[in-house]
Amino acid sequence: MSGLRLVDRRYELRKRPLSQEGMGEVWLGHDNRLNREVVVKFLRVPSGDDDEEHIRRRFERESTIIACLEHPGVPAIYDVGYDGETPYMVMQRIHGLTIADLVAAQHLGTLPIGWVAAIGAQICSVLAAAHGAGLVHRDLQPRNVMLEPYGSVKVLDFGFAVAPSAADISRITQMGVLLGTPACMTPEQMQSNECGPAIDLYALGCTLYEMLTGTPLFSGATPFALMIQQVNAPPPAPRSQRPEVPAELDQLVLSLLEKKPEDRPASAEEAYRQLLPLSVDLGPLPGALDLPSMSSPARMYAGVLHRVFAKTTEREQPAAAYPGEAQENPRRANADTRVLIQHNHPAEAADVLARAELPARRSVDNVNAETMSARYELAGLLFEAADYADAEPIFQVLGEMLPGEATMSEVEFNCRYKAAICAALTDRRRVALERLESLFADYLVTHGDTDNRALRLRRQIGQLQLDTGEHKAARQTFTALLAVAQSPLNNVRLDADEIIEMLASIPAVQNSQPTDPGWQDVLRYADLSDPVLDNLVAALSGRGIAAPLIGYELGNEGWLAELAWPIYKTAIMVLGSLNEQELIDRDTAYDIAGWDARPAARWNADEICRRVTT
Structure with a gap:
């Protein structure tokens, strides 16, 4: 399906699928009509005409049901259809980290306990909505839960395993398709194909256990070995692996992992009520969450909802509408930036500084020295990491803000020079040429045209003139440089032989015009x-x-x-x-x-x- 366009070329897919698991194939794509990112999920139908028709009908029915499941923790469905004979579903693109990746990124392999509870409570909210609509997820696991940058949770992959009937389960299991992931499947799924809300609660327990301990509940060399443990082995207590786990959270996880469905909590709402009080001390998660200096409309919205029907006796101070509007916020943005840089997340650091830039310009002195310093440091790191597209706008803005001194400063020169180099390295050579020519003209005013830096600029200008087809100008530039290189007074680092080779490589200028x-x-x-x-x-x-x-x-x-x-x-x-x-x-x-x-x-x-x- 490489390079495929679907529905009158509307959905353009990436070169390779994001994942291929079970009955689904997931691609990142772009909706050319509405100009937005999407995820396109294809149903991989097992062979056999009878089975194919049955699964197609079920897919159509389920996609309709999922589309009606409106919840902020469930990705929206935008479209469904067929590509030839293959059913597909177009869904909202979610940005963030899966819980599996989040756990793996932690220094000690475990998440803060408050965040475990907060993520679990949000999953319960989604399950409550799904179970209330008669849907069962059947494949809840850390890879199917995503934490977005502002702290909200999305439960993924409702797409191909919902609202099952007994006939559905019997038919699919006869085809050898395993409904779920063995590491999070319940004993009743493996023993009798039972499918009800309780299996999602068991999977929630497995997910909480992995977040708390950094390891799966059970491990085995084969899916069969995992299934045997799920049916027979008693689950270890999270506190046995992590003593600081609160007793009430430890007990909740063990109750969710009971072998008999009737021994588990009665509903997702009950598990939510036990998790919510433990959702405290939700501090930064570098690389996963936007930092406090960045505004979050989603958290602003949620901040109102939690006060509905609540008895509020104190007035809460609203968060600043823009990061940096408070006097100390530029300084906090710089501190956040340095934390992200230390954790090797330069792109997120760039976002923090970009959001802080406008309010910093509103300040009394118009330009905050600390913000400028942090931006300059970040641009340098991005440049060294070959992230020229992100480094360029930072260098360019700094270069525009710095002029004003009688003599060009070192920082101004570096910003303007590297903004030009970034343009050249992203295949925008004409832009790079214009910037270097402007920089060279300003540099000449105070430094002249014969020092090493000026000659280096002229050498690079000549190369860009050659690259952009300005052969006559390139010949003039390199001829002037050759005169300097061959001068007996030449005390700069110019290689005359190299310049002669450059002149020889320039196509001859056609002076004669065609007679036609x-x-x-x-x-x-x-x-x-x-x-x-x-x-x-x-x-x-x-x-x-x-x-x-x-x-x-x-x-x-x-x-x-x-x-x-x-x-x-x-x-x-x-x-x-x-x-x-x-x-x-x-x-x-x-x-x-x-x-x-x-x-x-x-x-x-x-x-x-x-x-x-x-």
Whole structure:
């Protein structure tokens, strides 16, 4: 399914599936119509015509039921359909960490007890809603629970295992499909295929145990070995592995892990009531949660809900609407940034500083020195980590804010220089060239053009001129540098042989214009700002072939080709201002009409000559 587009090319999938487990295949994708990230889940139907039809009907029924399960802890369903014969479901993309990854990332392998209780309470809220709608998850486990950056929990994978009937279970188990994950499956599932809300409570106990201890409840070399332990082995108490676990939490986990479903808590609501009082001291989880200096509309919303029907005797101070609005918040943002940097999370640190930037600009002195210092440090770390796309805007903003001194400071020079280098390293060489030329002009005012730094700038400007097709300018730059390198007074680090090689690599400048009036018009009026197109036209204009039409339009839609030979149905296309879908429609129109229409980068002069002379 690589590169697949679904439903009239609406959903564009990543190159590889995110996961392939059991009866499902999960892909990250993009909804081109609504311009949003999505998750697309395909149902992998076992072979056999009767079974396929049965599972397809059940899939359609279940997707309808899930769509009606509206809860903030359940990803929304956006769409369902078929790709050929394969059913699929389009769901909300959730950002965050799975509980399995969160536990693995902890220094000692265990989560803070308050967070274990808080995550468990949120899972109970989701289960209460699901069980109230007659749904059973059947595969609750740490990999199917995700913690979002603002602290909320999403329970995943309701998609293919809900609202089962006895006939469903009998039929699917006959096909050899295991409904659930052995590490979290109940004894009754393995012994008699029973399926009710109690199996989700047992899985909740397994999940709480793993969060508390950092290890699964049972382990075994094979699924069968795990199943035997789930049926026969008594569960170890969490306190035996972690003595600081509160007695009431230890007892709750053991009650959820009872072998008989009737011995477990009566409902998810009952487990919630026991977990909620333990959900305290919910401090930072570096790399998993946004830090306190970042605003959270979701927590603002929840802060109101917890006061509904509550007897409130004190007025609570609302959180600042923007991080940094309080006088001390820029300093707190810097501290948060350094914590994230120490834990090797530069991207999250960049988000913290980006959110703090606007309020810092509102402050009395307009520019907060601590914020500037933290941003400069972060940009340097991102640059060293080759994360040029994130480093560039930080360097660029700092470079714009710093000027004002009579002499360019070292920090200003570094910010402007690295902003240009970041642009070059992300394939935006013309932007990089403009920035370096501007930096060089300002540097000359106070430092002249013969020190090592100025010459290094000129060397890099010449390279970018060559890369962007400005051959005449590149020749002038390298010729001037060669004069400095060959001067007997040369006391700077310039390699004359290297510069001579660079000059030799520059294509000869074509001084003569083609005599054909049609080609003269092409050179005069066509948009040749793309150096690839410019070089292609220069090569074609001397071949003696017919000149193309400029700005040819195809069909009633007027799909534009920059240059075209209509008799030979050959065209050179440009990107222009078209979006992705418009580009697809344009190229399709030319294909249907029998044209060979390509961007300049996919043509060479010999190919075009062969087409327009035969």
